[in-house]
Amino acid sequence: DTGVSQNPRHKITKRGQNVTFRCDPISEHNRLYWYRQTLGQGPEFLTYFQNEAQLEKSRLLSDRFSAERPKGSFSTLEIQRTEQGDSAMYLCASSPGTGWTGELFFGEGSRLTVL
């Protein structure tokens, strides 16, 4: 499978716990994006990497959220001290480095449930 891979697919946690999601983009893509989707809403932009550099970050990404892409390949999204409002589908996407077409290749998402 050469698509975008996200793990875990579903995470249930208690309020106050930390969670980490991993995204493996399509291998030749140097751009990587994180979006969040809550029920009945469209995806909301969280952050974007070009290689290992985090180039844009939404104000939605509070201090409890941190994303990394240390070697320009896979990325992790960590949420500290989870709150019930963090329950959502976290979507990762990647795109090639050649120009901006808006065509993002999304993974299947990691669903977070905070009890």
Place this chain on the structure above:
Amino acid sequence: DQQVKQNSPSLSVQEGRISILNCDYTNSMFDYFLWYKKYPAEGPTFLISISSIKDKNEDGRFTVFLNKSAKHLSLHIVPSQPGDSAVYFCAASEGGSEKLVFGKGTKLTVNP
């Protein structure tokens, strides 16, 4: 503040007929518009896009129309097929930003 609005949560059409999905936007700085399709338990997939310098873009059965003065775009699917049943998201970006702003989506059901 919803910058991209899809006011119809759902749409139902008969197979073979035209499906028209609508999208309005409020940010006049948006200059690139896209449609994504999403099946249950899958991530969204890119469908078609249009730059603000154009008013129409066509790809097979899918055509996107852009009316900049009305800040409105629409996606036409002709003829509609049952496999087109999915949630369709309108998205926009501005000034070369790689941040996409999505609408809430419209669930299309194509009945055989």
